[in-house]
Amino acid sequence: MLRHTRLAGETAEYLAAREELRLAEIELMRRREEVAAQRRALPPGPPVDDYTFLEGPADLDAGDTPVREVRLSELFSAPERPLIVYQFMYGKKQTDPCPMCTLWIDGFSGVAHHVTRNADFVVAAAADPPVLRRHARNRGWHGLRLLSCGDSTFKYDTGSEDENGEQDSTVSVFTRDDGTVRHFYSTHPRMADDIKERGIDLLTPVWHLLDLTPRGRGDWYPSIEY
Numbered sequence: 001m002l003r004h005t006r007l008a009g010e011t012a013e014y015l016a017a018r019e020e021l022r023l024a025e026i027e028l029m030r031r032r033e034e035v036a037a038q039r040r041a042l043p044p045g046p047p048v049d050d051y052t053f054l055e056g057p058a059d060l061d062a063g064d065t066p067v068r069e070v071r072l073s074e075l076f077s078a079p080e081r082p083l084i085v086y087q088f089m090y091g092k093k094q095t096d097p098c099p100m101c102t103l104w105i106d107g108f109s110g111v112a113h114h115v116t117r118n119a120d121f122v123v124a125a126a127a128d129p130p131v132l133r134r135h136a137r138n139r140g141w142h143g144l145r146l147l148s149c150g151d152s153t154f155k156y157d158t159g160s161e162d163e164n165g166e167q168d169s170t171v172s173v174f175t176r177d178d179g180t181v182r183h184f185y186s187t188h189p190r191m192a193d194d195i196k197e198r199g200i201d202l203l204t205p206v207w208h209l210l211d212l213t214p215r216g217r218g219d220w221y222p223s224i225e226y
Contacts (some may be wrong), residue, residue: 002124014217044047045183048072048174051154053147056129064130070147072154076120076176082184083120083174087155090135091126091148092165094223100168100189100197102220107142107204122147125165126155171200 006015050070056064075083086108089098105123108115115121122145125132129148136146155161160170170184191199201207210217 039185042185044177045175045185047180048183049153049157050181051152052150053124053152053154054129054150055145056133058145060133060142064133067129067151072174073176073179073181074120075145076174076181079176081118081120082123083176084115085172085174086121087124087158087160087168087170087172088123088125088127088132089167089169090132091128091168092161094126094167097127098167098169099222099224102135102139102224103206104169104200104204105141105144106139107206108145109139112143121145124149124154126161126165158183159188169200171203187215 002027013217049072050067053072053075054067055070056067063118072083075085086105088105089101090096108121108123123141124147124151127135129146132146132148136144149155155167155170157162158172160172162168162201168188168190170186170188173184174183175182187199189195189197190201205216206222210220
């Protein structure tokens with residue numbers, strides 16, 4: 001397969017710059033794969049409480065009742081499967097759904113049936129089930145498992161909520177071994193003081209598509225409605 005197809009009218013300057021960029025992209029890809037391998041090699045994490053969540057009917061269009069309690073350990077469909085939890089900034093002090101989280105979850109809704117071939121996946125929020133499900137219906141999130149954290153300290157304990165109820169988006173991965181649920185990995189958009197909202201960009205293609213363009217992403221920010 002050709003690495004680069006020469007285009008009509010392409011200048012030597014453009015060709016050289018594009019080749020330099022291609023090599024940089026390969027270097028970035030290899031470094032990204034090294035980081036992914038380093039993440040996979042993490043030692044067993046600490047055991048966590050068997051938190052209780054609230055869950056409505058699986059069918060979003062079936063109303064919001066009955067609501068049942070489900071424990072963290074019950075979210076694993078098999079012992080060897082990891083559990084991915086996206087913690088949605090919605091509920092308590094976050095009285096409106098986060099537009100950035102909504103963008104991410106819009107994408108998850110389209111690919112969850114692929115993800116769940118390999119891992120269990122849920123979206124958890126501080127919002128009560130009817131509030132969360134109403135927003136999910138508006139977005140068409142019919143393929144996602146949606147949980148309310150209820151009165152549990154799950155979000156606070158995993159760094160997705162502070163003592164005042166302020167919310168933060170967080171991605172957490174858990175494992176279950178011999179009945180023990182362990183924390184494996186968590187990450188946030190803010191990974192350092194100078195990294196405000198770039199820490200989980202890999203979870204959506206939107207930013208990467210915009211980064212392919214001459215203007216890049218600029219200062220564009222998603223909205224619930226356009």
